[in-house]
Amino acid sequence: MLTEHPSQPESTWLAIVRLLRWDKPAGRLILMIPALWAVVLAARGAPPLPLVGVIVLGALATSGAGCVINDLWDRNIDPQVQRTKTRPLASRSLTVQTGIGVALVGLLCAYGLALYLTPLSFWLCVAAVPVIVLYPAAKRVFPVPQLVLAIAWGFAVLISWSAVTATLEHPTWLLWGATVLWTLGFDTVYAMADREDDRRIGVKSSALFFGDRAALAVGACFTGTTILLLVLGQVMALGWAYWLTWAIALGVWSRQYLQLRPTRPHAAVYGQIFRQNVGIGFVLLAGMVAGLLL
DSSP: OOOOOOOOOOHHHHHHHHHTTTTTHHHHHHHHHHHHHHHHHTTOOOHHHHHHHHHHHHHHHHHHHHHHHHHHHHTTTTTGGGTTSTTTTTTTSSSSHHHHHHHHHHHHHHHHHHSSSOHHHHHHHHHHHHHHHHHHHHHHOOOOHHHHHHHHHHHHHHHHHHHHHSOOOHHHHHHHHHHHHHHHHHHHHHHHHHHHHHHHHTOHHHHHHHGGGHHHHHHHHHHHHHHHHHHHHTTTTTTTTHHHHHHHHHHHHHHHHHHHOSSEEEEEEEEHHHHHHHHHHHHHHHHHHHHHHO
């Protein structure tokens, strides 16, 4: 993973952009993907465009607020980690008060957007907030904090699906399970880049918990994701286009597992795998749309 650092002195507004991680679109898109999977499948390939807009904006607001909350919790830890030491709160480019203000604005924007949704979706949004707020604390006490993040990611499926149908169905839970396992897999890869720093500081992570079996754990997560997406496609009678993208995803995840098998893969591999998962998420999204409409 590359170290985050600005190339030149920046304004407060640019620092806020970095605080929200809007300069790193991969992390924002990867939260948006399960939400878009859910709204497309629940609407059988033709979701209302205003609802799609609300979900996209909601994902941006929620993920941005989540990043700020994470950095508020970790403002004294991040300076000790090579990858995160120049984040705005860690480097003291921004004050804690500014961080709290930005997080509140993000949550208020998400609240306003949630009012557009069904009552069930709204209350699922409310239920997601404690998980988002407490995820950074999980790194101090829970051996697999990436699972907490994965559950937070899973709310994107539940919220978006119920925004279309006002209920949760059997396919919803298949997609939720696939999303949780997928997130646990790619975020464990992300954590593998920080193992030495996390071990030194005393922060917990799934990469440390699984130890030498971290690659095997990632492979198991991706295998579970593949199986659940297989069952989902069968239950929803998705067409050939979906199965083509499912096969592509299976191939990509298999290759990623093999890349992680060496004891110490090249450091760039972790970032590459994370970005590839953004791409494969959109490939699957295209397959879902085509599989429903063709």
